[in-house]
Amino acid sequence: MLTAAGLRVREVRWLLREPALLAVLLAVAALLVLFVILPVIRVLSVPSAEHWLQYIQREAFVRATRNSILMAVLSTSSAMAVGFLYAYAIVRADIPAKGLFRTVALLPLVSPPFVTGLATILLFGRRGLITHGLLGLTYNPYGWHGLWFAQTLSFFPIAYLGIAGVLRAISPSLELAAHNLGARRFAVFRTIAVPLATPGLASAALLVSILVLADFGNPMLLGGDFYVLATEAYLQVIGRYNMEMAAVLCTVLLVPALGFFLAQRYWIGVRAYTTVTGRPTGLTPLRVSGPVRWVLFAACLLVAMIVLSVYLVIAAGAFVRVWGVDWTFTLKNFQYTLFRQRDLYNSVRFGAMAGVITAVAATVTAYLTQRKSFPGRGTLDFLTLLPVALPGTLVGIGFVLAFNQPPIELAGTVTIIVAAMAVRTLPVGYRLSVASLHQIDTSIEWASRNLGASSLKTFARIMLPLLRYAFAGSFIYSFVKSINTLSAVVFLMTPGKVVASASILGLADHGYWSQATALAFSLIAIALLALGALRLVAGRRVQLFDL
């Protein structure tokens, strides 16, 4: 019997025998400490008790907290309702045109989140196409109601993905077994489907609420005087340069996100029933009845049309002179976005760099945690996934706090922007690599070692080629998310290093709708092209968004 300590000693001895592996491991660990741990520690340690007292006492902060919670509750409920409808219709009701609906749900996932906010203004704003143009109203979408609408559209695809996964994971034979034992359709739904789906649904709802809570772009665009924690933190940094207060607000945002992350890691994982029965049985799940199916189809169609109208409005806005005033077709907006400024070019360049770093780091880390044993393996896994729980605003402010002074002075560099992008997308890339590794039998690696290849050679010659699709997937995911990200980089940009997402926000803020939409349109087009390229290279082997 090996004691735990004995095992540790043995693991360390193994590592020392492979110095190259040890070096890689130490490098990965150092980077994670530097770019994940240090910023968080800075955010947590900068504010004093006095700042926390201010947070509790000042009316503005209390209101922002209340608003954040209100928006999270409202948007999560509506996004979950729409997401459930969508998922149930697609997974269970076998409605027509499923492919179209899936593609529509993909759009909000790969475009900047504030695009729905932008479109809301163009559709329902003072010069809105529907409110002003069609109905002749002067409706004001700024405030909680407009924001609620935009957040629902932005985040229902996340809810849909989670719920669809849950519904798919329920083995059809369970429902058929219940039916076979005498349960009627509704009894099957009540006694089998609902209890089995509940943990997954709760998990999806929590995820959506965390994302709504942390979102920055839409409240900035649409909030008006409805301030939430993320926008309030931004104001503290940009308006007052009160980093301590901003750090307090970020910490408040961090608590629920971290709580969810830990709960999912240690609790929900245990309660998940989904992996009980292994082999696919070839049985089809119970279908819903005809009329229900058509009601679901109509509801999905309505949702899809609203989402599509968002993107059509963005496209239309990009090609007209002045939204709401002069509807003449023009290309001059693109002239501006493509040639007058470097923002779009910056986005693509930084996004590509972040993509490469994420893909390499994700592949190497996944290989280490899944295939090697060493002391601190669980911690490494934890640290790699942790950024999922960090709100973008916190990462941005944490980076400013951590790297604007010696010993590591990165303020104003490209490095700090790219690092922030890479950190934020690392967890998803890592998960892709882990999933990919799980499909490669360990014996393949043993065969290589057995035939005389070292650990590193095996990684390079056997694992890397086998992991190439996961690598490509991580790269594209990180690229797409990085060119769209706003909340973290908005704190890190300096003149000349402005990215398109931030520039859209600025243009929209000043009413330059045509330029803003042209830039947003370009970003979406680039993201879709990147996804298309991935599909071309990897086919269906990599599913970034398991639609």
Added chain:
Amino acid sequence: MTSIHVELSGLKKRFGDVAAVGGVDLAVPEGSFVTLLGPSGCGKTTTLRLIAGFYDPDEGEMRIGGRRINDLPPDQRNTAMVFQDFALFPHMTVFENIAYGLRMRGQSNPEISRRVEETARQLGLAGMERKWPLQLSGGQQQRVALARALIVEPEVLLLDEPLSNLDAKLRIRVRTEIRQIQQQLGKTTIYVTHDQEEALSISDTIAVMAAGRIVQVGTPYEVYYTPASRFVADFVGIANFVEGRVVQDRGVARVEAGGAVLEMGTRDLRASSSVLLTIRPEAVRLLEPGGSLEGQNVLRGVVTASSFMGSLARYWIEAIGIEWVVDVHMPVPRKLLAGEVILQIPGERIHVLEQR
């Protein structure tokens, strides 16, 4: 006593272009154990699912106790099934899993407790009622699945490859248990498997299926010793095939094959017709060379390969232009035979598969 309980007639089911079940007729007597046996894709599982009501047949009729069930929803057929993956409800304890069907039938709580306890005891699950399915071993999960199906007192018990998720030794034990319970309760049972040994050991009747049809129905003995076709002979057990011509037929049938003449006793065979004969490996007697060449159906052969398998020794032997498989049970000599050997084939153990 042997009234027909389950009757399938002209049952057909297509999936796209594939005729999964292409016209199945089957009559299952009350209280009997019928196995649908066939290779994967032969339509056996589809047939079972049609009976349970998970699929609607394209054509044909299904009756249970004389009553047409085609249009009954699955929950009203009372055909409890044991699934291949057990399909235990992971969010319910063993007790709740077993109780499920009774709850759906609106039974009272005391009644449910009493019957679950009784069934659990019957199946050796006493004391496990409060466990979760994931805490049980494969064999125990299997028994919960069986208990859950039996407790509702189904008209017909359906079993879909219920042993395929168990390891080899457990499989043999559990199949004996299933057979015992079935006989105690006298429950009409339809069982699906691709494992011929399982089918032979457990069934009253075997229906061999191929490509969506039933190709032979019979007792295990009939299916094994008098297969209806080359396919059945080959699929159920191992078979030696000999093609030949009937040379003489004066009450005694003789068949010439590969230069030798096989005498087959009194049979009604047309003279000079072509026949396909089959002989099971254990029917052939193997003698050491130098033994007497006298007697019926004695062939010279050469051992090309052999393997010792514990309770038997298996030989591959070249004789009359055919490679024979011969099993010798309780192999006596300490070493395997090699080189030249003599085969003796008892005439009455030869089965005529085809005659043209």
